[in-house]
Amino acid sequence: MLTTPERPQEPIWLVIIRLLRWHKPEGRLILMIPALWAVFLAASGKPPLPLVGVIILGTLATSATGCVVNDLWDRNIDPQVERTRDRPLASRALSVKVGIVVAIVSLACAAILAFYLNPVSFWLCVAAVPVILLYPGAKRVFPIPQLVLSIAWGFGVLISWSAVTQNLSQATWLLWGATVLWTLGFDTVYAMSDKEDDRRIGVNSSALFFGNYAPLAIGIFFAGTILLLSWLGVVIHLHLAFWISLAIATMGWVWQSLRLRKRHLPNSAYGKMFQQNVWIGFILLAGMIAGSL
Numbered sequence: 525m526l527t528t529p530e531r532p533q534e535p536i537w538l539v540i541i542r543l544l545r546w547h548k549p550e551g552r553l554i555l556m557i558p559a560l561w562a563v564f565l566a567a568s569g570k571p572p573l574p575l576v577g578v579i580i581l582g583t584l585a586t587s588a589t590g591c592v593v594n595d596l597w598d599r600n601i602d603p604q605v606e607r608t609r610d611r612p613l614a615s616r617a618l619s620v621k622v623g624i625v626v627a628i629v630s631l632a633c634a635a636i637l638a639f640y641l642n643p644v645s646f647w648l649c650v651a652a653v654p655v656i657l658l659y660p661g662a663k664r665v666f667p668i669p670q671l672v673l674s675i676a677w678g679f680g681v682l683i684s685w686s687a688v689t690q691n692l693s694q695a696t697w698l699l700w701g702a703t704v705l706w707t708l709g710f711d712t713v714y715a716m717s718d719k720e721d722d723r724r725i726g727v728n729s730s731a732l733f734f735g736n737y738a739p740l741a742i743g744i745f746f747a748g749t750i751l752l753l754s755w756l757g758v759v760i761h762l763h764l765a766f767w768i769s770l771a772i773a774t775m776g777w778v779w780q781s782l783r784l785r786k787r788h789l790p791n792s793a794y795g796k797m798f799q800q801n802v803w804i805g806f807i808l809l810a811g812m813i814a815g816s817l
Contacts, residue, residue: 534617540626543595543612544588550802551591554710556583557805558703559680561812565699565760566688569816578640579684582649585634590656590676592627596620597660605721607791645687652679663727670715670730674707695760702752709745709777710801712738713784717794743781750774753808762815769811773804 545551559579563571595602595613602614612618631653638649655676662669678700685696708730715722715731716738722729734741750770757766780797783789 536618539612539617540622543592543618543623543626544630545591546588550799552584552587554798554802554805555587555677555680556580557802557809558677558699558706559583559684560809561703561805562681562684562696562699563688564809564813565695565756565816566685569813571688574640575687578637579687582634582637582683583680585630585637586652586656586680588630589627589634590659592623592630593657594660596623596627599623601725601727604725605718607718607721641683641687642690644690644692645683648679648683648686652676652683655679663722663729665728667728667733668730669728670708670711671704673711674704677707678704695756698752698756698759702749702756705745705748705752706801706805709742709749710798712742712745713780713794713801714798716784717791739781739784742784743777746777746781750777757815760816762812763817764815766811766815769808769815772811773808776800776804 541547556579559582560576563576563579595611598608599613599620602608602611608614613620613623634649638646641649655672659669659672659676662672666672681700681703682692682696685699686692712730712734715729718729719731722732730741731738750773753770753773756762757770780800783793783797
């Protein structure tokens with residue numbers, strides 16, 4: 525009698541890496557990008573390297589915390605969604621107890637890094653924690669949960685900028701607004717791949733809220749991002765390199781907005797557009813650095 529050989533058990537450290545989403549770096553990088561925008565712009569393109577290191581490690585620790593908390597909230601929802609059913613807590617590859625421990629360790633790492641920052645930045649870190657912890661619950665009660673995520677993303681700008689200047693200026697808020705709108709845009713794109721599953725389960729998303737107008741809404745969010753970044757460039761007198769990078773970003777966002785108008789796009793197209801926004805973010809970062817010097 526033939527038997528099917530059992531699949532070798534995945535080492536727990538690999539399961540924890542999947543829990544932290546470190547096998548999918550796009551989501552970690554796209555959180556890091558606005559924080560890097562802020563630290564380089566606030567320092568006129570030449571921030572202290574130790575501070576840049578703290579920002580990078582801090583965003584990794586914070587995003588790790590956010591991922592685990594999200595999966596703890598959604599451990600009974602994720603098995604019903606095609607894209608998320610294999611996540612460690614959803615598939616029961618890890619216990620809730622292990623998930624809580626990993627979340628506490630990640631948050632503790634972020635807290636240790638926060639002590640390196642000045643008091644203004646430190647207290648902004650503290651203010652960000654409730655938003656990060658409560659965001660996963662927003663999809664149950666708030667019609668546009670991606671807005672809550674966008675505000676959480678925006679804290680990276682406020683923390684990083686104030687880490688250089690010890691205050692928040694008009695330029696800070698222009699970059700914050702651009703970050704919130706950009707995040708609303710790319711995360712609504714991402715949400716479109718889960719639209720049918722979310723509707724069936726009964727949770728909210730911006731893709732469901734805007735419905736057939738989602739491509740238009742995304743185009744408006746990207747247009748607002750371009751407007752605020754342009755305003756920022758004028759206010760802080762960024763040079764030609766920034767404007768070239770913004771022109772490239774604009775072409776990318778226009779192309780995405782037009783492509784989203786096509787019906788019956790495969791779900792994989794939304795994920796690719798999300799990944800393209802990572803590249804757009806880094807192109808803008810390069811332009812901001814070169815345009816500040």
